[in-house]
Every structure is written in C-alpha cells, then in structure tokens.
Amino acid sequence: MAKKVAFLQGNEAAAQGALYAGCKFFAGYPITPSTEVAEVLSAELPKIGGKFIQMEDEIAAMAAVIGGSLAGSKALTATSGPGLSLKQELIGYACIAETPVVIVNVMRGGPSTGMPTGPSQSDVMSAKWGTHGDHPAICLVPASVQELFEETVRAFNLAEKYRTPVMVMPDEIVAHMRERIVFPEPGELEVIDRTAPSVPPEQYKPYDTKFGDVPPLAAFGSGYRFHVTGLNKMDDGFPTTKAAVVQAEEERQVRKVDANIDDIVKFEEYMLDDAEVAVVAFGSTSRSARFAVNEARKQGIKAGLFRIKTFWPFPEKQIKALSSKVKALITPEMNLGMCTVEVRRCAEGKAPVHGIFRVDGEPINPGQILDKIKEVK
C-alpha cells in the first residue's frame, strides 16, 4: 500500500510526530509562531482518549505537563521565546524530578516580545542555560518538515529513555513552511516508552540507582506511591542535604546525557570529504548553507556543510575533528553568535571560525554565505 503523503506545515508535522510517538497529553498557552502545534492537538488528542488543556499561562502549562507525565502519559507543550523564558523554572523542576517531557519551542526574534512573526535561532543557549543549576540538556534542531516530524518522535524517545526534558527547536521558517511529508507507518520509526518498575509498590523507589542511571518510573494512580520535589532528593524522592548523596545524585543526572552522547548526537555531513572550507549550520540556515556550498562547488571551491541536528549535547568530537581538517569554518546563524562560540570552543584554535549573524527578522541568504566562503577560502 502506498504510504500516506501530505503537504504539511512544520508545526503540524511536529503535532503529528507527537501523536506518532504516543503523546496523550498536551498543555500549553498559545503563542506565535508555535500555535499550530496546539491547534492540531486540540483537535486530535480528544479523538484518541488524550487530553488537551489550554492553561492560564506558560508557567502553568509547564507544570501541567510535568503532572501529566508523572501520571503516566507522554506529555508535550509548545511555545516560543517569551514562553520559554516563563517555563524555565519548571523545566529545572522536570530535570531534578527526572520527568520525561517534550517542549517544542519555535524560535522567533527576541529578547522579550521581540519579533513574533520573524525567524530567529537565538534560543539555543536558553535550551541549556535557561534554567539555573547543573542539569542535563537535550535540544534538537530540525531543518525540514519531514525532519520536524521525525525529530519530535525522537525527542519523546530520548525524554522517555533518559527521564529528562527534551526540547525541539525549529526556527520560525522551518515551523511555518510547508513541504511534502511521507508519514511513516506505525512501527517504522522506533517508539520508546519509559521503563516501568519491576518491583511491587511497597519496594518501589523512584530514584533507585540499582537499576542504573535512569531508574524506572511508575505512574501516579497505578498503586505506586512516591514523593516528588524540587529539592535535592534521596532514592525515595524525599529531600536530603547529605553531601555525598547530593553530589552523587547531581552527577548522575548530568551523566544520563553525558555518558550517552553518541546515542543522542545526530548530524549530517555534506561534501566534507575534501572540503577546505566547512560551513557549520543548523535549522533553516543549513538550507541556505547547502545552496551556497553547491554554488561554491560549481565555481571550483572545495566547500562542505556540517549540519547540526542535535544542538545539545553539542557535537564536540565531530567539530573538533573537522577543525583540524579544514582551513576555515563558517558559522551562519540567526543570532549574534551562539553556535559560533561553541564551534570556536571545540575548534580550540585549530581553524579560524567566521560567523555570519542576522537578527533583523530576515533569513541568512545563500549569497551571504557564498561571499564568506569566497572570502576565507
């Protein structure tokens, strides 16, 4: 049977990806340019016994999503810059309470209200450093409508597998553009569910490390009782200030991601084998970069593209290797240098890193990147 195809908007694809992954709970507060994610789920979730709730604000929406997840449902919220700022305290709560949740954050111009309908890539640092304290961070940056579907599925998988919040961050262009999408059949993409406890309720501890760095998670209402808090906690979920326990727990939470970087980090290499100039880009900007690389090749310039698909954890190892192979790196991005600073850190001075920055609500066009390639080749 032919696969189902559709001409879909990025945000609609994110919502469909969430449904494919088994999302049964959405709480949110509408905000441009992410609203279509909520719109689709408000229509679809009730049909499959799921719940959609529009909360009074973004903070409450984040709290509701944590609650939905702890009650056993795969849970999603969708927002944009100003909403992400509001959610940050509770994102930290989800980190320390080790609650799987997915946040789709569509990047628009900022700070504050900024440019609600203008594209941006300036929330990538907020994805890691927005909430205070040491904590794991996973952030995916898709570049097409198909990929937004697939990466939303993967975001749920990573959230469930590592019991931690995962962010999907398309820029406004990727979220609002429409492309043909081929829907995967059920079972075609991997769908991961959280590990359920293997012990009876009276023996259950929500943070029992004898099961590894990611302890099984019981659903509230299923007969398993446990305590949830934002305080540093012991294996039974109750607060503690015991130095050795707090140290070990904090390290374990961060290790959930740090020890599994190869499982989480995804990237794409294009024309890099003999490249002398490498463009490192993500989201819609990577599409401008690909156009520019193709044009450069036509003109006999050995250019290539490293496309970041997982922004956090950052593809350190790969950028480090790349920087010792090429003469120069170019980092176009719709912000004032957030990815550039990471690439520069990983390059450790082995190759110069040239940023191209735009924050005027216009995309970085292929011509800008091509000019830079010619300048530094």
Added chain:
Amino acid sequence: MSQRYEIRFSGAGGQGLILAGVIMAEAASIYDGKQAVQSQSYGPEARGGASKSEVIVSDSMIDYPKATVVDALLALTQEACDKYSHDLKEGGILLIDSDLVTKQPKGNFKVVSFPIINTAKNEVGREIVANIVALGAIVALTGVVTRESAEKAVLARVPEAFVELNKKAFQLGYEKAAAAM
C-alpha cells in the same frame, strides 16, 4: 538550479495570499509529483500590512526555502508591489491588479495586468475569492503546474458549498491571464 522556479504572491494581510501559495505548492508537490516548498512572511497584524507567500518548485531537492530571484510575482497592492518587486528576475513575470497597482516598477520583465479583485467581486460575485482568481492567472502565466492539478488542489481545499464559486474564480483568472499574454 536551472529547474528551480520561484513564485511570490504578495498583497495585504487577509487577502488569502498564503492560501494561494499553499494551493500552488500542493498542486506541484501532491498532484504533479514535483518538489515544492511554501513559506511566508507577514507582520504581527491580523489584517493589512504587506504580506507575501513564496513557493519554490523544482524537479530536485529544494534546499533554500525562500526566493532568491523571483520568476513570477503577483502584487495585489501598490505597497506590496513597491516592497517585493526588487528581486524580480530579468525576463520574469509580474502580475498586478490594474485598479490597485497604478505605479508599475521599471524593469525588464513581462507585466500582465487586469482588475483581479474587481473580477472576483463583480464577475464571480465574491471579493473573497480574489486569491483564487489570482492563482488561476499565475497558473496560466507560469505553466509551472498543470491546470488540472491546480484545479484539483483548489477544490481539495474548499468546503463543498463553495466549490462552484472557486471553480469559477479559478477559470476566470486563468482565462483572463491567458488572453492577456
């Protein structure tokens, strides 16, 4: 990039230009089996303000999703025409509403003009279908999607009660543009 064809629908917010672009791209990608990307840019206003919707059609993978040099431009308002005609390709096509765009940009391109909104209002009977009149005209002028695919795409997007209205709008737009060529 020779197979890359870029179309920009522009006018004021609320004129249905994004929908016109979506239908054009659906015709190309779902019914004609080509690659297509539709994107848009608009202000924070719900109505008014210059608005544009861009469609890229290609035989191969489309990387950059926005226009680089525009092959065909529709402008339904003077403001949109002034703002969005600067990157129209030499030898490209400019379709304008003859009542609303009185100052034509200078350049080496083919200008086709007829009263698009007036056609919708007085000949089809509803101003709201001006976007479909314009779409019919763009399909005739560019030939980048087949007439059959475009009609199918229009009809797949409209509620049953408005099928005839939209069919008529599309046909009138197509025929008027074909006659003006």
